[in-house]
Amino acid sequence: MQHHKLLVSLGLALSLLAVNNGAQAAPDLNAAPVKRALALIAAQPKRINGSGADTYAARDWIVDRSGAEHVRFDRRYRGLPVLGGDFVVHQDASGRLASVSQTLTRPLNVDLKAAFTEADAIRVAEAAFTGTREGRAIVSKLIDARSTPAVLAYDVRLAGVTEDGTPTRRHWLVNAGTLALIDGWDEVQTAAATATGNSLLSGVIALTTDSQSSGGYVLRDPSRGGQATVDLRNTRLAVLAKAYTDSDNVWGDFTNSDRATVGVDAAYGAALTWDYFLAQFGRRGIADDGVGATSRVHYGRNYVNAFWDNGCFCMTYGDGDGGSYLPLVAVDIAGHEMTHGVTSRTANLTYSGESGGLNEAMSDIFGTLVEYAANNSISTPNYLIGERIYTANNGSPTPTQALRYMFKPSLDNKSPDCYVGNIGNLDVHYSSGVANHFFYLLTQGAVSPPGFTLAPSALVCNGNTAIRPISRDQAAQILYRALTVYMTSSTGYAGARSTTLQAAADLYGTQSAAYTAVAAAWAAVGVN
CATH class of the missing domain: 3.10.170.10 (Elastase; domain 1)
Known part of the structure; x- marks a missing residue:
């Protein structure tokens, strides 16, 4: 592992979590918000692209001060977990179905007959695994519905240790019909x-x-x-x-x-x-x-x-x-x-592709917000990630070495400043840069930070250097609401833009400075 890939680990388990994000400590499947949401699903299955073979399990819920309810569900198809099938039902205060957040675009219709065996899938995963293996492979089937058409896949889990000593519990998704390696990610997350x-x-x-x-x-x-x-x-x-x-x-x-x-x-x-x-x-x-x-x-x-x-x-x-x-x-x-x-425990953003980049960015963003809330005079808050672990920065009020640079991600020589169509092919620590860049512009505008001399035009991708920033607290509320209420496991950059705009509208209104700033900041990093 190279030093520029610090904080590399984050684990996304495929197991269906049962964690309540509401007022109670554990989910009550008989709670009123869940019952109402299930009734709405039963009455309007087309709204969630439901099929007769689907079943749903509530994972968490939030009740707004207005009385609106947001219930997050995981989906199974003929008993198999559906990756990319999760959704959030939004009910207004009167109990009517207001909207649904989801990435699934059509009802599932998947052939569950596998052309290849579990042993075949294990061989594919083992060929891709690097490091030292520990224990036996664990295999289960699921439906991968993140792209069209959805396919039957094997989830092969291999445990061990990477070359630099990080423990790894790696998931490999293998197409059960072709043995093509679809995807891979790690359960271990690299922060009185x-x-x-x-x-x-x-x-x-x-x-x-x-x-x-x-x-x-x-x-x-x-x-x-x-x-x-x-x-x-x-x-x-x-x-x-x-x-x-x-x-x-x-x-x-x-x-x-x-x-x-x-x-x-x-x-x-x-x-x-x-x-x-x-x-x-x-x-x-x-x-x-x-x-x-x-x-x-x-x-x-x-x-x-x-x-x-x-x-x-x-x-x-x-x-x-x-x-x-x-x-x-x-x-x-x-x-x-x-x-x-x-x-x-909320959106459960899958740790690969664009959703993986957003997962990393959320950690960078809230790590930065924690640093600003601490306001420690020795470890001065800034928009650099991990700068205090560099020996060369020790004692400097304006350090310049960092793992990542939110205001200009490309300073690490790996991360793009602006959105490109193949960004999902990058390591998630590099594809995260676009969302980090968005957050910096949202809260600071096109202004070079202390210790750096960057022209405003170098900080945006569309030439708009007149972005009017909002406070970090406002930005935090918007991002947290988007993460916990609207994002799903497969949300990408287009979804991040729409969910943060929706969150800004909920909190501050569509005519607010916050809503305008969110739209402008996304446009300035190429997400339109």
Whole structure:
């Protein structure tokens, strides 16, 4: 793995999640919003491109202050999961069907007779797998409805470790009729008592820890769902993780010589992310169930990466290479990784093609928003991603090295500034640049950031340098609503434009400055 591909991992499980995004901690299939939505589906199946062989399961729902209800469903066809078949039913306050968000364009009619066997599909997936395999392949069937016509496919899951030590649980989709390799992505996502933390990257910070009845403290936050920070002791084995404990509740010494120092940074980033999503959107933790995630630090040796893993509901951080890269516990990286968890429990954007780029961009965007909410004077917020992990940037108020540049994505020499038709063929960390660019223009306009001297015309793709930006808080509300209410697993850039415009209309009206800015910012990056 190359250094410019840091934060590479994000896992999108194909399993149908049952996570409620409403007021309750777990989905109640008999809840009134679900019952009303199911009744609307039964009465108007054409609105969801339903077939007689479809069944539907509610995954989450949101009830607006106006009383409008938004219920997200997963679809099965003759008992098989349908990738790209999920949809959101929008009901107005009077219970009428207002609209449906979906990517499926016609009712399914798929031949379920496979021309090839599971063993054939495994051989195709194994030929594509790189790294060290662990365990046996797991295979199931599904319907891939992201393109027309929909096809029967094998979902082959292979676990192991990549060349740089990142754990991998890779999905390979293999056409059951032709053995063509359709797609692939990873499940592993590559971001009480008042204590004092002496961090590596953010100075002296306040933490909340858990006091023990036997005396001393543990680096666990009971006020934020019990989210804990543990030391993997430079292994990759979860069973060897060690809880951080301390007698005086002062953690770290600002350097790597104290193993608790980067634990402080990780705990700080997790607390900031929890607080941001709660304050801005009323979201209680990643899954909106009040349960905190675990942060794992000191993963492996000379590991220059970080990742979110839905399987363990945890963030994991490497220590860097001891030279060019510091431990990857910067605030925006923590926010990035935890946002992957939020995305997986809402729109569940599939981690490939354009939807994968949008998935990465959502993490970059909300990681940046967490950094701005923190407003740490030592780790100054900006529109660079991961800049604080570069040793060369240490102590600089205007760093210029970064993993990604939201205002000019092409500065990484990999990401396009503007939308192109084949953008879905790029690595998702590069195809994300267009959405990152959109967000920068939406909140800053065509203005060069500190430390850079870029002409306004170099910051847009259509010559329009007169974009009137809106506040970050307004932009955050629009993007969060689009993600949690309107986007589905297969949403691409055209869908991102339409869903963010719809969200802006819902929140501020079609004649608002916010709606106009959203349209102008998308146009300025070539999404029309």
